[in-house]
Amino acid sequence: MSAADRVAALVFWWVATYSRRLPVEVAERRRAELVSDLWEQRAYGRAVGAPTLAVALSILRRMAAGMPADLRWRQRQLAAARGRPLVLGGRPVLRTLARNWWLVLAGLVGIFEVAFGVAIPLEEGANFDTVGGGALIAAAGLLVLAGTAVRRRRSRVAGDIMIAVGALPMIPWLWIIPLPLAGLTVIVASAFDSAEARSLGERGTPLPAAERLVLAGVVIVAAALVAAVLIAGPMPGTLIIAPALLGLVVYLGLRQRRRAA
Amino acid sequence: MRRKPGTLLPLEVDILEAGLELRQTGGARFHGFQLAKAIADHAGPRPLTAHGTLYKALQRLEEAGLLTSQWEDPGIAAAEGRPRRRLYEVTGTGERALAGWHLKNGQTPTRPRLEPT
Numbered sequence: 001m002s003a004a005d006r007v008a009a010l011v012f013w014w015v016a017t018y019s020r021r022l023p024v025e026v027a028e029r030r031r032a033e034l035v036s037d038l039w040e041q042r043a044y045g046r047a048v049g050a051p052t053l054a055v056a057l058s059i060l061r062r063m064a065a066g067m068p069a070d071l072r073w074r075q076r077q078l079a080a081a082r083g084r085p086l087v088l089g090g091r092p093v094l095r096t097l098a099r100n101w102w103l104v105l106a107g108l109v110g111i112f113e114v115a116f117g118v119a120i121p122l123e124e125g126a127n128f129d130t131v132g133g134g135a136l137i138a139a140a141g142l143l144v145l146a147g148t149a150v151r152r153r154r155s156r157v158a159g160d161i162m163i164a165v166g167a168l169p170m171i172p173w174l175w176i177i178p179l180p181l182a183g184l185t186v187i188v189a190s191a192f193d194s195a196e197a198r199s200l201g202e203r204g205t206p207l208p209a210a211e212r213l214v215l216a217g218v219v220i221v222a223a224a225l226v227a228a229v230l231i232a233g234p235m236p237g238t239l240i241i242a243p244a245l246l247g248l249v250v251y252l253g254l255r256q257r258r259r260a261a
Numbered sequence: 262m263r264r265k266p267g268t269l270l271p272l273e274v275d276i277l278e279a280g281l282e283l284r285q286t287g288g289a290r291f292h293g294f295q296l297a298k299a300i301a302d303h304a305g306p307r308p309l310t311a312h313g314t315l316y317k318a319l320q321r322l323e324e325a326g327l328l329t330s331q332w333e334d335p336g337i338a339a340a341e342g343r344p345r346r347r348l349y350e351v352t353g354t355g356e357r358a359l360a361g362w363h364l365k366n367g368q369t370p371t372r373p374r375l376e377p378t
Contacts, residue, residue, distance in 0.1 A: 011312070029347070030316060032347070033293055033316055034312060034316075035344045036292060036293065036294070036345060036346050037292075037312065039343055039344050040294035040346075041294050043343070044294070044298070062308075062309055062310075062311045063312055064311075066313025066314050067313060068313070069313030070312070070313035072317070073313060073316075073317045
C-alpha cells in the first residue's frame with residue numbers, strides 16, 4: 001500500500017465520520033464521489049510520474065482544507081433531514097483568505113524578518129556580527145517575499161522552496177513561541193503546496209539564463225555570509241564575502257551596461 | 262451570512278467557467294477531480310480545490326439548477342477498471358447565470374468562447 005493509498009484510507013475514514021447518521025443515500029453519494037475523486041487523483045499522479053508522497057500530501061491537504069466545509073455540509077444535511085433548510089454563504093474576501101492563509105502568513109514572516117534584520121544593528125550597535133546577522137535575516141525575509149512572487153509568476157515549486165528556506169531563521173527563536181510556530185507553519189504549508197504542484201506534474205516557467213545567474217550569485221553571497229558569521233569570524237568572513245560580492249556587483253554592472261547599450 | 266438570491270460565489274463562477282471550458286475542449290460532462298484540476302490549471306498556481314469545498318459547491322449549484330449530474334454507466338467504469346464517476350453538466354440556466362454575473366460585475370469571461378445562450 002502506497003503513501004497515497006494510506007492517506008486515501010484516512011479520507012474514507014473522515015467521510016464515514018462526518019456522514020454518520022445522515023440519510024443513507026446522501027452519505028453514500030458523498031462517499032462514492034470521494035472514492036472516484038481519490039482514484040482519479042492517484043491515477044493522474046501515476047500518469048504524470050508524480051512521487052506518491054507528493055500525491056499523498058496533496059490529498060491530505062485537500063482533506064484538511066475541506067474539513068470546515070464538510071462539517072457545514074453535515075450541518076446542512078441534518079437540518080434538511082429535519083425539514084429546516086439552512087442557507088450558508090460567506091464573503092468572497094474571507095473565502096480567498098481562507099484559501100491563501102499561509103501565503104498571507106508567509107508575507108508577514110517575510111516582512112517581519114526584513115524589519116527585524118534592519119533593527120538588530122540599530123538596536124544593538126553596528127558591528128560586524130550585528131550587521132552580518134541582521135543582513136542574513138533580512139535577506140531571508142526578502143527570499144520569502146520573492147518566493148511568493150516566483151510562485152505566482154514562474155514556478156510554484158521553486159517559489160515554495162524559496163519561501164520555506166526563507167522562513168528557516170524563524171525557527172531558532174524558541175523562547176518566543178509565536179515566531180517558530182509561524183515559521184514552522186509556513187514551512188509545512190509550502191511543503192504541502194510544493195508536493196501538490198509536483199503531484200500535478202507542474203514544471204513552471206523556467207527562469208531565463210540571466211536570472212538564473214543572479215539567483216546563483218545571491219545564493220553564493222548568502223552562503224558566504226552564513227560561513228562568515230557562523231564559522232570564520234569577522235575578518236576571515238570579510239575575505240570570503242568580498243570576492244562573491246565583487247563578482248555579483250561586476251556582473252550586475254555589466255548586465256546594466258549591456259541593457260543600456 | 263445570507264447571500265443575495267442570484268449571486269454567485271467566486272468558486273461557483275470558477276466551476277461554471279471550468280465546466281464550459283471542458284465542454285469546449287472535450288465532452289459536455291465532467292467529474293469532480295477533472296473539474297478541480299481544470300480550475301487549478303486555469304487560475305495559475307492555485308491548489309486543487311479541497312474535497313469538502315468542491316463537492317459542497319457542486320451540490321449547491323445542482324440544487325440551484327445551474328448544474329445537473331448523474332452517475333455514469335457502471336459498465337463503462339467496470340470496463341476501465343475504476344470507480345464510477347458522478348458526471349456533471351452545466352445547464353442553460355447555469356450559462357445564463359454566469360453570463361449575468363459577468364455583466365453585473367463588468368468582467369469579460371476569462372475562459373474562451375463563453376457566450377450567453
